[in-house]
Amino acid sequence: MLSFLPSALLALTLPQFIFGQPKCGLVPPRDATASSKSTSSGTGTGTSSSSGDDDSIADVLANGWYPGWLADDNPPSNISWNKYNTLTFAFATTTSDVNTVALDSISQQALPQFVTEAQAHNVTAILSIGGWSGSMYFSNAMATAQNRSAFVKTVLGLVEKYDVNGIEFDWEYPAKQGIGCNTVSTSDSENFLSFLQELREDPTGAQLVLAAAVSIAPWVGSSGEPMTDVSAFAKVLDHISIMNYDIWGSWSPTVGPNAPLNDSCAPIQDGSAVSAVKAWTSAGFPADQVCLDLISLGLAAYGHSFDVSNSNAISSSNPKELKLYPAFNAGDQPHGDSQDGQAGTDECGNSTPVGGIFNFWGLVDGGFLTTAGTAANGIDYIFDNCSQTPFVYNPTSDVMVSFDDATSYAAKGKFINSMGLKGFSVWHILGDYDDILLDAVSAAMGIETVCTSSS
Ligand SMILES: *[C@@H]1O[C@H](CO)[C@@H](O)[C@H](O)[C@H]1NC(C)=O
Ligand SMILES: *[C@@H]1O[C@H](CO)[C@@H](O)[C@H](O)[C@H]1NC(C)=O
Ligand SMILES: *[C@@H]1O[C@H](CO)[C@@H](O)[C@H](O)[C@H]1NC(C)=O
Ligand SMILES: *[C@@H]1O[C@H](CO)[C@@H](O)[C@H](O)[C@H]1NC(C)=O
Ligand SMILES: *[C@@H]1O[C@H](CO)[C@@H](O)[C@H](O)[C@H]1NC(C)=O
Numbered sequence: 104m105l106s107f108l109p110s111a112l113l114a115l116t117l118p119q120f121i122f123g124q125p126k127c128g129l130v131p132p133r134d135a136t137a138s139s140k141s142t143s144s145g146t147g148t149g150t151s152s153s154s155g156d157d158d159s160i161a162d163v164l165a166n167g168w169y170p171g172w173l174a175d176d177n178p179p180s181n182i183s184w185n186k187y188n189t190l191t192f193a194f195a196t197t198t199s200d201v202n203t204v205a206l207d208s209i210s211q212q213a214l215p216q217f218v219t220e221a222q223a224h225n226v227t228a229i230l231s232i233g234g235w236s237g238s239m240y241f242s243n244a245m246a247t248a249q250n251r252s253a254f255v256k257t258v259l260g261l262v263e264k265y266d267v268n269g270i271e272f273d274w275e276y277p278a279k280q281g282i283g284c285n286t287v288s289t290s291d292s293e294n295f296l297s298f299l300q301e302l303r304e305d306p307t308g309a310q311l312v313l314a315a316a317v318s319i320a321p322w323v324g325s326s327g328e329p330m331t332d333v334s335a336f337a338k339v340l341d342h343i344s345i346m347n348y349d350i351w352g353s354w355s356p357t358v359g360p361n362a363p364l365n366d367s368c369a370p371i372q373d374g375s376a377v378s379a380v381k382a383w384t385s386a387g388f389p390a391d392q393v394c395l396d397l398i399s400l401g402l403a404a405y406g407h408s409f410d411v412s413n414s415n416a417i418s419s420s421n422p423k424e425l426k427l428y429p430a431f432n433a434g435d436q437p438h439g440d441s442q443d444g445q446a447g448t449d450e451c452g453n454s455t456p457v458g459g460i461f462n463f464w465g466l467v468d469g470g471f472l473t474t475a476g477t478a479a480n481g482i483d484y485i486f487d488n489c490s491q492t493p494f495v496y497n498p499t500s501d502v503m504v505s506f507d508d509a510t511s512y513a514a515k516g517k518f519i520n521s522m523g524l525k526g527f528s529v530w531h532i533l534g535d536y537d538d539i540l541l542d543a544v545s546a547a548m549g550i551e552t553v554c555t556s557s558s
Contacts, residue, residue: 164342164399164526165550167541168193168231170533171206173442174213177533184224186541191229191271191314192217193531195261196237201244201253204232204261214265221268229312230265232258233273235282236450241274242286245294255302262311269312269341272299278323284451292322292330299339316401316528317343319350319379321386334387337397343388344528347376348403351505353436353459357428358411361505362403363490364514370428375490376400376515380522396525402515402544404534406466406506408459410435416496416503417483425485425496429503437502440465461504462534471495476509476539486510509543516547 166189169182182190192214195204206214214230221228233241244254258270275281277291288294302308315336324330336343350366350373351359359373366375383398409431418424436459443465444458466472471482472495478484483496491514496503507515519527527544535541545551 163548163550164189164528165545166191166229166344166399166526167529167532169217170531171210171213171217173533174209174216179213179217179220182220182532183538183541184220184226186538186545187226187532189227189229189312190217190221190532191231191528192267193231194234194237194273195230195232197233197240197244199240199243201240201250202257204257205237218266222266227268227312228266229269229271229314230261230267231271231273231316232261233275233316235275238273238275238281239285239450241272241277241295242288242291245291245298246288248297251294251298251301254298255305255308258302259305259307262307269314271314271316271344273316275316276318276323278325278327282449282451283453289325289327292324295322296335296339299336303339312341313339314341315343316346317383319345319347319374320382321388329382330386332387333383334389337388340397342397342399342525343383344399344401345376345379345383346401346530347374347379348401348405348530349407350374352407353409353433353456358409358431358494358503358505359428360487360490360492361405361407362492362507362511364511364518365489365491368489376518380524396523398524399526399528400515400519400524402512402527402529402540403507404529404531404540405460405462406504408437408439408461408502408504410437410501411496411503412501413498416501417498423483425483425494425503427485427487427494431503432501437500440468461506463506463508463540464534464536466495466504466506467536471497471504472508472536474537476536491515507540509539512540512543513547516544519544520548 165187167187168191169179171192171194192210195206198205218228244250261267262270274295277295278287278289280287299313302313320329321333322330348362350363351361363369363375365377366372367377372378380398389397411429411431415429415431416425418426436457438457439460440462442462443460444455446457447455449455461469463476467474467476470479473479478495481497481499483498484493486493492505492511493508494503494505515527529535529541
């Protein structure tokens with residue numbers, strides 16, 4: 104119930120809801136969140152299950168994306184439901200008809216199961232619309248007042264059909280080309296705002312969790328540049344998840360961090376959690392609005408691979424030390440794990456190379472990591488102290504991978520708390536191995552399950 108409310112309303116009504124009924128949820132310790140500073144009432148202090156006044160239940164977001172297309176091998180019943188309080192089902196996709204969004208056949212089967220499991224575990228179930236290959240027709244759907252009204256109806260129809268608690272818009276990207284054949288308009292971002300406002304005005308829409316997955320820079324405005332004031336979006340969205348990954352990859356000039364925590368200390372500033380949070384808050388998307396934080400940090404449960412020669416990869420003065428930002432052979436993209444995309448044709452009909460993506464489990468599977476998530480025998484490892492992310496290297500196969508491990512997840516968890524962010528969103532939750540990453544960020548944030556008593 105709590106999570107269905109827009110955040111401003113929630114801030115006002117929170118105590119009544121909390122005191123009204125017993126409620127179990129994940130919380131960080133009270134003093135770990137910025138929001139706790141502004142709570143005034145309250146006699147208890149801790150995280151004990153009987154304090155009865157823990158109004159921080161709605162504050163922390165422990166979220167991840169569930170990739171619906173992988174449901175056959177990884178059914179919703181196998182999710183670690185008790186370690187999240189929100190899960191986001193990816194993806195429903197836009198179509199050329201504003202009255203229809205699509206779900207692939209596996210997702211159609213899995214989504215009702217996903218929602219049933221979520222309800223059984225008190226986890227907020229969000230359906231994400233869009234994604235890299237599903238954003239083709241957002242621009243059309245938002246383009247006119249008539250289309251926006253029709254799309255509001257389409258979205259509410261989805262909510263009713265699948266009984267989800269919320270909708271995420273993963274539009275990649277408003278006013279900026281993504282995969283290559285999306286419809287795009289310079290008015291996309293302002294149309295998007297008008298659409299969200301209209302959705303919020305609907306009595307059902309007002310009760311939904313509304314979220315957006317966003318890039319490290321704010322939405323592009325009519326000038327073609329990132330908008331300098333996105334504060335109006337903060338009034339209609341419950342949270343944004345910043346997709347702080349794919350910052351470096353096969354398209355980059357050298358090897359670099361997939362998901363850097365920081366880049367102000369790096370040789371090249373290509374973006375990071377630090378700079379992204381700064382960019383969004385500077386544009387008026389508050390990290391802390393009416394007691395509640397609206398920014399969730401997207402975390403990568405995967406890495407990008409590069410072909411790097413021994414002489415480029417390894418320090419000449421210390422054969423045990425890997426170099427940072429080495430040159431790589433772009434013409435020889437290594438294959439990733441067994442779920443990696445093959446070379447082929449994308450949704451636009453353009454040819455695409457092999458992805459080179461290793462899920463975290465894929466690094467275990469591929470012999471880079473032990474089952475404890477540490478570097479395996481014969482694998483070189485370095486932890487970059489600026490990006491606070493690790494790299495592994497197999498000197499025999501010449502494959503280097505920039506990825507995230509328990510250490511980097513813990514660093515990001517501390518950052519989330521120190522900035523007073525709302526929480527985390529893992530792309531994607533099936534990438535983990537034995538919950539090593541999830542447990543690391545949760546422990547660093549002090550997340551645990553508590554129950555409040557009824558009044
Ligand atoms: C879900 O919430 C209800 C009502 O607040 C509570 O009775 C129940 O124990 C919770 N279930 C779980 C699994 O936490
Ligand atoms: C469920 O998850 C565990 C690990 O979390 C995995 O070993 C097992 O294969 C999964 N089962 C199914 C049916 O996906
Ligand atoms: C409105 O939506 C329809 C699809 O239902 C689309 O054909 C049309 O181009 C859209 N209008 C604009 C201006 O994009
Ligand atoms: C990022 O790097 C800058 C420059 O070295 C440093 O001052 C800052 O504390 C770092 N931030 C984090 C969160 O590591
Ligand atoms: C990172 O910092 C640790 C601890 O200060 C240090 O041992 C390590 O050599 C540093 N790594 C790099 C790549 O600078």
